[in-house]
Every structure is written in structure tokens, then in C-alpha cells.
Amino acid sequence: xxxxxxxxxxxxxxxxxxxxxxxxxxxxxxxxxxxxxxxxxxxxxxxxxxxxxxxxxxxxxxxxxxxxxxxxxxxxxxxxxxxxxxxxxxxxxxxxxxxxxxxxxxxxxxxxxxxxxxxxxxxxxxxxxxxxxxxxxxxxxxxxxxxxxxxxxxxxxxxxxxxxxxxxxxxxxxxxxxxxxxxxxxxxxxxxxxxxxxxxxxxxxxxxxxxxxxxxxxxxxxxxxxxxxxxxxxxxxxxxxxxxxxxxxxxxxxxxxxxxxxxxxxxxxxxxxxxxxxxxx
Amino acid sequence: xxxxxxxxxxxxxxxxxxxxxxxxxxxxxxxxxxxxxxxxxxxxxxxxxxxxxxxxxxxxxxxxxxxxxxxxxxxxxxxxxxxxxxxxxxxxxxxxxxxxxxxxxxxxxxxxxxxxxxxxxxxxxxxxxxxxxxxxxxxxxxxxxxxxxxxxxxxxxxxxxxxxxxxxxxxxxxxxxxxxxxxxxxxxxxxxxxxxxxxxxxxxxxxxxxxxxxxxxxxxxxxxxxxxxxxxxxxxxxxxxxxxxxxxxxxxxxxxxxxxxxxxxxxxxxxxxxxxxxxxx
Numbered sequence: 005x006x007x008x009x010x011x012x013x014x015x016x017x018x019x020x021x022x023x024x025x026x027x028x029x030x031x032x033x034x035x036x037x038x039x040x041x042x043x044x045x046x047x048x049x050x051x052x053x054x055x056x057x058x059x060x061x062x063x064x065x066x067x068x069x070x071x072x073x074x075x076x077x078x079x080x081x082x083x084x085x086x087x088x089x090x091x092x093x094x095x096x097x098x099x100x101x102x103x104x105x106x107x108x109x110x111x112x113x114x115x116x117x118x119x120x121x122x123x124x125x126x127x128x129x130x131x132x133x134x135x136x137x138x139x140x141x142x143x144x145x146x147x148x149x150x151x152x153x154x155x156x157x158x159x160x161x162x163x164x165x166x167x168x169x170x171x172x173x174x175x176x177x178x179x180x181x182x183x184x185x186x187x188x189x190x191x192x193x194x195x196x197x198x199x200x201x202x203x204x205x206x207x208x209x210x211x212x213x214x215x216x217x218x219x220x221x222x223x224x225x226x227x228x229x230x231x232x233x234x235x236x237x238x239x240x241x242x243x244x245x246x247x248x249x250x251x252x253x254x255x256x257x258x259x260x261x262x263x264x265x266x267x268x269x270x271x272x273x274x275x276x277x278x279x280x281x282x283x284x285x
Numbered sequence: 286x287x288x289x290x291x292x293x294x295x296x297x298x299x300x301x302x303x304x305x306x307x308x309x310x311x312x313x314x315x316x317x318x319x320x321x322x323x324x325x326x327x328x329x330x331x332x333x334x335x336x337x338x339x340x341x342x343x344x345x346x347x348x349x350x351x352x353x354x355x356x357x358x359x360x361x362x363x364x365x366x367x368x369x370x371x372x373x374x375x376x377x378x379x380x381x382x383x384x385x386x387x388x389x390x391x392x393x394x395x396x397x398x399x400x401x402x403x404x405x406x407x408x409x410x411x412x413x414x415x416x417x418x419x420x421x422x423x424x425x426x427x428x429x430x431x432x433x434x435x436x437x438x439x440x441x442x443x444x445x446x447x448x449x450x451x452x453x454x455x456x457x458x459x460x461x462x463x464x465x466x467x468x469x470x471x472x473x474x475x476x477x478x479x480x481x482x483x484x485x486x487x488x489x490x491x492x493x494x495x496x497x498x499x500x501x502x503x504x505x506x507x508x509x510x511x512x513x514x515x516x517x518x519x520x521x522x523x524x525x526x527x528x529x530x531x532x533x534x535x536x537x538x539x540x541x542x543x544x545x546x547x548x549x550x551x552x553x554x555x556x557x558x559x560x561x562x563x564x565x566x
Contacts, residue, residue, distance in 0.1 A: 015452055025304045106534070108396040109414070109448035115389040133390070134449070137418075141450040167390035168415070169422040171296055253387070 005086065006093040011102060011142050014095045018056070018144045026053040030145035030172075032136060035059040035096075036076040037085045040180040040188035044149045045089040047177050051147040057086045058095040058139050060102065065131030076193050095143065102138065111137045111168075113160050116254045120156045120267055121278065124244050132157055133164050140170050148172050153179040153187055155265055155280045159254060179280070181207065187279045194275040203272045205239035206279045209246070213266040217248070217283040222257045228266065236270045244269035244276065251282055261285060286367065287374040292383060292423050295376045299337070299425045307334040311426035311453075313417060316340040316377075317357040318366045321461040321469035325430045326370040328458050332428040338367045339376040339420050341383065346412030357474050376424065383419065392418045392449070394441050397535045401437045401548055402559065405525050413438055414445050421451050429453050434460040434468055436546055436561045440535060460561070462488065468560045475556040484553045486520035487560045490527070494547040498529070498564040503538045509547065517551045525550035525557065532563055542566060 008014040021028055029052025031044045037059075048055045059082055066072035079096060086094050110130050116122075117129035140148065150158045162174050180188045185207040186200065195203060209232035216224045216231075225248045232246040249255065251263035267280040289295040302309055310333025312325045318340075329336045340363055347353035360377060367375050391411050397403075398410035421429065431439045443455050461469045466488040467481065476484060490513035497505045497512075506529045513527040530536065532544035548561040 011450060015450065019452055022303055023306045104447065106396070107448045108394050109445050110393050110395065111449070112391050112393055113389050114391065115387075138448075138450045141452060144452070164390050166385065167388045167419075168392070169292060169296065169419045171300060171422060171425070 005083070005091055007083065008093060008095045009097055009101070011097055011138075014056075014093070015142045015144075017093070018054075018142065021054050022144045027146045028052055028054045028056060028144055030139065030143045030148040031055070031057045031091075032139050032148065032150070033057060033059055033082075034061045034075065034190065035082050036078055036190035036193070037082045038180075038188045038190065040151055040153060040177075042085055042089050043180055044151055044177040045086060045091055047175055048147065048149045049090040051149075051175065052145075054093065055091045056093045056095055056143045056145070057091045058143070060095070060097055060135070060139075062102075062131060062135040063099050064103070064134060065128050067125060067127055070125075071191070071194075074194075076190055095139075102135070110134050111164065113163060116156070116160050116163055119249070119254055120245060120247060121269060122156065124269070129157070129160055133160065136161055136164070137168070137170075140172055145172050147175055149175045149177055151179065152176050152280070152282065153189070153278070155267055155282070156254065159251070159265075185211075187277070189277065191275055191277065194273070196273060199272040199275065202239040202241065203277055205235045205241060206268055206270055206277055209235045209268060210266065210279050210281050213248075214281040214283055217264055217266060221285050222259060222261060222264070225257060232268060236268070239272075241270040241272050244271060286364070286372055288364065289374060289376045290378055290382070292378055292419075295337075295374070296423045296425075298374065299335075299423065302335050303425045308427045309333055309335045309337060309425055311420065311424045311429040312336070312338045312372075313420050313429065313431070314338060314340055315342045315356065315471065316363050317359055317471035317474070318363045319461075319469045319471065321432055321434060321458075323366055323370050324461055325432055325458040326367060326372055328456055329428065329430045330371040332430075332456065333426075335374065336372045337374045337376055337424045337426070338372045339424070341376070341378055341416070341420075343383075343412060343416040344380050345384070345415060346409050348406060348408055351406075352472070352475075355475075357471055376420075383416070391415050392445065394444060397437070397441050397444055400530070400535055401526060401528060402550060403437065405550070410438070410441055414441065417442055417445070418449070418451075421453055426453050428456055430456045430458055432460065433457050433563065434470070434559070434561070436548055436563070437535065440532070440546075466492075468558070470558065472556055472558065475554070477554060480553040480556065483520040483522065484558055486516045486522060487549055487551055487558060490516045490549060491547065491560050491562050494529075495562040495564055498545055498547060502566050503540060503542060503545070506538060513549060517549070522551040522553050525552065527551075
């Protein structure tokens with residue numbers, strides 16, 4: 005497995021792969037990899053001759069008040085996991101090699117990014133789309149694999165690929181849960197033992213909502229939201245949002261909606277956690 | 286020479302070229318091609334195995350008050366010119382095939398686009414960068430050729446390529462003048478015979494500024510600006526701007542500047558014309 009730190013060296017490598025007809029699959033990550041990431045690499049392995057995993061804690065998607073500085077890192081272990089799952093290259097750049105000090109170009113989304121996480125993290129998706137554009141241009145993937153855990157991110161990236169015509173197929177991997185059903189996240193390491201137990205209320209609210217929405221559809225929306233807010237608040241969590249949206253356009257669901265996204269963000273202690281489910285109608 | 290109207294068909298073609306190791310050169314245009322465009326295609330012909338000329342009057346770079354509807358078009362003649370200069374493919378999409386009605390992604394520039402033409406055309410460069418990103422993703426060029434006539438555009442596109450890591454070399458073709466020294470432009474066709482004669486004041490001011498800046502450098506800046514404003518006003522033109530900028534960052538020039546951009550925009554009748562020169566110090 006090759007390890008690249010310099011963007012232009014990786015790009016040269018990817019260009020050579022491309023020119024020789026190889027299919028490239030990309031898995032963009034912020035590192036501190038867990039079973040959720042591993043499942044994305046497994047998907048990439050099936051889709052590409054080359055499997056590139058990027059490991060980059062992207063500063064432009066963090067607000068100054070957020071956890072950029074304490075975001076967990078473990079490069080050695082990440083590389084072991086990548087290699088074990090068949091990655092052929094890891095790309096781990098330094099921020100100063102990714103961003104010129106006088107950078108002035110942004111890729112921005114003006115509709116889908118204004119709701120859910122975008123409401124409390126107004127610069128987040130601009131940072132995500134800008135870095136994902138850069139990663140696409142550096143790795144030239146035929147396929148890029150993202151997790152459904154970041155549901156809004158996945159939907160916005162699909163929109164970007166459509167609107168900017170990136171020649172990339174976006175494949176989504178399922179949200180992966182730990183044995184206590186808490187959604188896998190690198191940020192779970194911030195939780196105390198007590199917070200972790202109480203955070204189960206999030207996945208419990210997701211399971212309840214999933215069942216209810218499956219059987220009753222759009223008319224259950226306000227009920228499942230109320231139920232989730234109650235469960236999480238009763239467990240001592242501070243709800244950022246609990247919402248049900250049309251999974252295609254993130255608008256309020258209607259009787260025409262074909263798929264719903266139930267999405268939650270809540271804070272336990274100082275840790276903001278997200279969880280969700282997609283429900284086909 | 287192949288002609289594509291559908292974005293995805295062109296992209297498939299470009300991907301196959303890329304995978305078989307061919308070098309692709311792109312010349313993005315808005316059509317109604319003249320000798321200036323021809324010179325860009327000639328450069329592309331030297332640089333690429335495949336030479337793709339895009340012909341697309343991009344609606345998102347025109348404000349509602351601008352000349353989108355009357356912008357001149359002559360597809361048949363354009364194709365003849367492209368073929369005569371060795372283009373291997375023309376890409377001429379319809380706006381509705383380039384832009385989804387619910388499009389929501391923009392590529393934006395936040396510094397260089399705020400001066401010169403960007404001041405009087407605030408949405409222009411966002412439209413340009415968005416469509417050029419799309420064209421890059423659809424044609425996968427190794428080289429893209431732009432004209433120095435649109436000096437600010439060229440500088441901003443170079444910035445985009447740098448900041449988003451597009452694997453594209455940007456090559457700039459010289460500004461080409463007609464026999465009366467008016468800069469070639471598809472918009473010249475809007476000029477009456479009388480306006481055309483008076484519009485010579487623009488290139489005359491460029492030549493005067495070029496000579497003065499070459500011999501006297503930054504200290505001649507205010508003098509060449511005054512001189513140009515006088516020449517153009519005396520000829521009945523309405524000056525939008527006459528400015529001298531550092532050609533690297535479009536900031537006010539300093540004693541450290543290595544190259545200057547002298548740039549003019551002025552309106553004759555109802556036609557806005559631009560002209561410029563680069564002066565190495």
C-alpha cells in the first residue's frame with residue numbers, strides 16, 4: 005500500500021492509473037477509522053482496481069468554536085485498517101499542503117445546506133464540498149464511497165456531482181452501529197461512560213421512528229419527532245434538531261415523497277452526535 | 286470532427302480518450318468565433334491529441350440586464366472554423382441540458398472577482414467558474430486554452446485550478462486585434478460604424494499605457510489612467526473602469542510588483558468593450 009502526503013504526487017499517480025485504464029475508487033475520511041469506515045473501504049474494494057483512502061481532518065469544515073484541535077487522530081492504526089481492507093493507497097496531506105494561505109475559491113451549495121446540520125453549522129458544507137472537489141480532482145475517482153451516517157452530506161455531495169458534472173459515481177455505505185446500537189463515529193471517543201449509555205436514546209429514537217414511518221408514512225411525522233425529542237431530553241441530551249425530510253430534496257415531506265430521511269443531532273456532555281434512518285415509502 | 290450536444294455523451298467520449306492515454310486540449314468559447322478564438326484552437330492543436338472546442342453562451346454569467354438574448358450566434362460558421370483549425374470535437378449543449386432547474390451548486394471566488402469587471406458584473410465570475418468547472422469535468426482536459434483578452438477571467442481561472450486542484454494546465458493565448466487595432470470580440474458586431482471608429486480610442490489608450498508603463502513602471506500608473514480616461518471620454522465613450530493592477534493578485538501595484546495589468550472597460554453606444562495589456566517589469 006502506497007502512502008502519499010503531497011497532493012501533486014498523488015495526482016500524478018492517479019493520472020497514471022487513469023491513463024492506463026484502471027478504475028479508481030475513493031473513500032474520503034477524516035481518519036481515526038472504525039468499522040464504519042472499514043465497510044466503505046470494502047465497498048470501494050469491490051468497485052475499483054485502485055482503492056484510495058484519504059485521511060484529512062479538513063479545517064475549512066470546522067467553525068472556530070468546533071472540535072478541530074481535539075479531533076482524534078491515529079495515523080498508524082488507520083494505515084493498518086486501510087491495508088487490511090485492501091486499500092492500495094492512503095492520502096494523508098497536511099493542511100498547509102492542501103490550502104494556499106491566499107486561497108479564495110469555494111464550492112458552495114445554496115439550498116440543501118441551509119437545513120438540518122447546515123443550520124447550526126453554517127460554513128460546514130461549503131468546507132466539505134470544497135475539500136471533496138479537491139479530493140476528486142486529486143484522485144480522479146470513478147467511484148467515491150460515502151457513509152449514510154452523514155446523510156445530509158451524502159445528499160449534498162450527490163447534488164454537487166450532478167450540478168458540476170463530476171465523472172464520479174457516488175455509492176453510499178450503510179450506517180454502522182456498535183454493539184450498543186450507538187452509531188459508529190470517531191467522535192464517540194469524547195463520550196464519558198455515562199454519556200455513552202445515555203446516548204443510546206438517540207438510536208432508540210431512530211429505531212422507533214423507522215418502524216412508525218414505515219407503517220404509517222408521512223402522517224406519523226410530528227409524532228415521531230415528539231417521541232424522539234422526549235426520549236433524548238429524558239436521557240439528558242440537548243436536542244439540536246429532530247426532523248423528517250424528503251430524502252430527495254430535503255424539503256418538508258409531502259404525500260408525494262418517495263423516501264423519508266429521519267435525522268437527529270443532539271449533544272451529550274460536550275459531544276454533538278448525529279444519527280438517522282432512510283425510510284422508503 | 287465530432288459534434289456533441291449532450292453533456293454525458295461528450296463526457297463518455299472524453300473518458301475513453303483519457304483512459305486510452307490521449308492528451309485532451311479544451312478551448313471554451315461562447316461561439317461566434319473569430320480570429321482570436323482561432324488562435325486559441327491553434328495553440329490547443331499543438332498541445333493535445335484531442336482538441337475539444339466548447340460553444341456555449343452560458344446564461345449564468347449574464348445578469349438579467351445584460352446581452353444574453355442578443356448575444357450573436359452562428360453555429361455553422363463556428364464549426365467550419367473549428368474544423369479548419371484542427372479541432373477534433375465541438376461541444377454545443379443547450380442550457381437546459383447543462384443546468385437542472387433546481388441546481389444549487391456554485392463555484393465562487395471571493396477576492397480577485399471583486400475588482401475590475403467583477404465590480405460592475407457581480408455575478409459574472411461565479412457563473413464563469415461554475416460553467417468552466419462543468420466543462421473541465423465533462424471534457425477532462427490536460428490543457429485548457431483561454432484568451433488574455435479576458436485578463437481577469439484568465440487570472441481567476443488559474444486561481445480556481447490552483448485552489449481546487451484541477452489536473453489542468455491553463456495556457457493563455459495573446460489578445461488578437463483587428464486591422465484597426467480594436468480588440469477582437471464577438472460583441473464588436475453590436476457597434477455602429479461610427480462607434481467602431483471611436484472605439485479605437487480604447488486600444489490607443491492601451492498602447493500608450495503599455496509604452497509608458499514599460500519605460501517608467503509603477504510610478505506612471507496615475508498618469509496612464511488619466512490619459513486613458515481622457516482619450517476614451519473625448520471619443521464619446523463612457524468609462525466603466527481604467528485600472529492598473531498587479532497581474533499576480535489583482536491588488537494595487539507596488540514597487541514589488543513583477544508584472545502589471547493595465548485594463549479598460551468602456552461603453553460605446555450600448556456596447557461594453559474591454560481591452561488590456563500585461564507589462565512585465
